[in-house]
Amino acid sequence: AVAAWYASRDCGWGLHVPLGMPVAPVGRxxxxxxCMGLLPNELRVQPPPDGIHIRRITPDEADTYARIDxxxxxxxxxLVRAWxxxxxxxxxxxxxxxxxxxxxxxxxxxxxxxxxxxxxxxxTGIGVRQAWRRRGLGAALAAVASADLFDAxxxxxxLNPNSDAAAxxxxxxxxxxxxxxxxxxxxxxx
Numbered sequence: 164a165v166a167a168w169y170a171s172r173d174c175g176w177g178l179h180v181p182l183g184m185p186v187a188p189v190g191r192x193x194x195x196x197x198c199m200g201l202l203p204n205e206l207r208v209q210p211p212p213d214g215i216h217i218r219r220i221t222p223d224e225a226d227t228y229a230r231i232d233x234x235x236x237x238x239x240x241x242l243v244r245a246w247x248x249x250x251x252x253x254x255x256x257x258x259x260x261x262x263x264x265x266x267x268x269x270x271x272x273x274x275x276x277x278x279x280x281x282x283x284x285x286x287t288g289i290g291v292r293q294a295w296r297r298r299g300l301g302a303a304l305a306a307v308a309s310a311d312l313f314d315a316x317x318x319x320x321x322l323n324p325n326s327d328a329a330a331x332x333x334x335x336x337x338x339x340x341x342x343x344x345x346x347x348x349x350x351x352x353x
Contacts, residue, residue, distance in 0.1 A: 179344040190349040199330065199338035201320045203313045207337045211303040215268070215295075217261045219311070225251045228258050231267045235290030247272075257315075259308055261291070261300055268295045271304045275315050284312030284320040289329075301332045309336065 169176045177193060180186050211217055220228050228251075229244035250256040255276065261269030269291040275284050286308050291300045309320045322338065324330040330340060 176349070178347045178349055180347065182342040182345055184345070186347070190347045193346045193348050196344045196346055197324050197330065198341050198343040199322055199324055199333050200341050201309055201333075201336065201338045203318065205337040205339075206306065206309055206313065207335065208310070209299060209302040209306040209336055211261065211300060211307075212295075212298045215261055215263055215300060215303070217259055217269075217304060217307045220251065220258045220260050222251050224260065225258075227267055228260060228270060231260065231292065232270045232288060232290065235270060235292055236288070257308070257311060259304060259311075261295075261304055263295065268292045269300050269304055271308050273308045273312050273320075275312055275317055280319075282316045282318050284309070284315070284317035286312075286320060286322040289322070301329075302335045305333055305336045305338070 165176070178186075178189055179196070182195060225248045226244060229240050229247050232238065232247070233240035233243045247258065250272070251258060255274060257273045257275070259271050259273075260267045269289075271286055271289040273284055273286050275282070277283075286305060289301055289304050289308075291304070305322070312320050320338075321341075322333060323343070324333055330338075334340075
């Protein structure tokens, strides 16, 4: 039923299963998604570099956020805007921009939820424009966004680093690597 739902929308999808969990052949193994978690008492504040400030965006800054996110991640700004604009209006989603003076130079977004595991937060899309990288701004973005999610009631914040370098940045904030997920591309028709 899940495969049919996605197929009717001509949309690819993947199956996430706990790391190393034996599963019947469901399709092609794609990759292992890493995961890191942070508890409130383990958060280490990382101040932004001198002259840089980080703040939540306002609804009228969705276009600016989309432009910087697209630049950082080499994506299409119109595509980013399509998912950012509705999120900005939703209370559970938060987006932050880092500024050098009036110039936006970094982004991240967060999602606050209350699922079966309890109140938590997820950080995604932590990125800094090329000229401002390797100055501690990624860690500062992660710390500011995490603190905000904890203030909103999260008892855990998690994220998915895409490289060892990113994991080292988040470890400075207090994130610890935990078991991730194996991702499978389901077989056609299954």
